[in-house]
Amino acid sequence: MTRRERRLPPARVAPGIARWVEAPRAATSDAPPTTLPVPVWRPWSVWRERNRRNPIKVSPERRKAFRWGRVRTAMEPDRVVLLEPSGRKHLVVLDRETINVPRIGVVRAETLRGSIGRRWRIGNRTFLVLTPSVRDKVETIRRRAQIIGPKDAPSIVWNCDVKAGNMVVEVGVGSGALTIALAQAVGPTGRVVTYDLLKESLDVARVNVGDAGFEGRVEFKRGDVRAGIQERDVDAFVVDIPDPWAAVKVGSDALRPCGHFASYSPNVEQVNRTIQALRAGTFVEIRSVEIIEREIVAHEAGTHPSFAPLGHTGYLTFARKVLDTF
């Protein structure tokens, strides 16, 4: 960098009117020309003049949203969550120009895209428009059986070390709640293969996973996992069926060395039998936990644990498959 370049003020980006253009190079610079665009600041009048000469086609809705200072995210959202004052959520997939949101009404996708983080009114109802988190996606699914929800799913993901690019086998898709958490964790380069005995479960889960935007990462298979599966060298094997111990041998065959096993069971008898089956195989670090989550509420008068009872969901059993034991 030359002395003159060093004296140049840093490029400024004006909020809302930044454009990617090539910065003017200092006349005395002998640095090789760069092809990388550098953001520079120009007065709004310059952009207005350029826009007048070369107008960008924008719908009136978007123009209005822009004028009102509504935030436009770098990536256009393909889904939003409508949050009611009561805390109720509605996941809306913005796959058409006009969407009929059940129990809410007809809305233009463009309007919701332009209202991210803002209040939106329809009739006499008010919502906040949010970008959906994985919790939102799980909380808004159509439910069939008991689901593995936001209390237990993160523990499975973390204890099984599920990360981007992993291959995970899930047994018992149910409504697909855990499938969504696993699909989020494996990312676009990973894969989740999920089994269920029932076509009805697979159908509901397919819709839920599709609404969450993860259809490309999940393969749905119908079958009884106790009869064996084709997958091998998988990073994690996660079971939520009434007899998880019956899937331990199948999981052991499917897992890569040091791969992770997890099972979710509401009853302690199930945990006991699963641990026995794990001990009979080549698994280490076998342990079971119950996740207890206690909410703290803050009122004007004071802050204390919620009076809501601590409900039981299930026990989580974890283990790692190895080739030798001690």
Ligand SMILES: C[S@@+](CC[C@H](N)C(=O)[O-])C[C@H]1O[C@@H](n2cnc3c(N)ncnc32)[C@H](O)[C@@H]1O
């Ligand atoms: C409680 S649900 C799973 C819920 C799911 N984990 C979720 O978060 O939405 C259990 C599912 O396991 C399936 N299932 C039971 N035994 C099975 C087996 N041997 N092989 C494959 N699926 C089985 C049932 O059909 C049911 O859909």
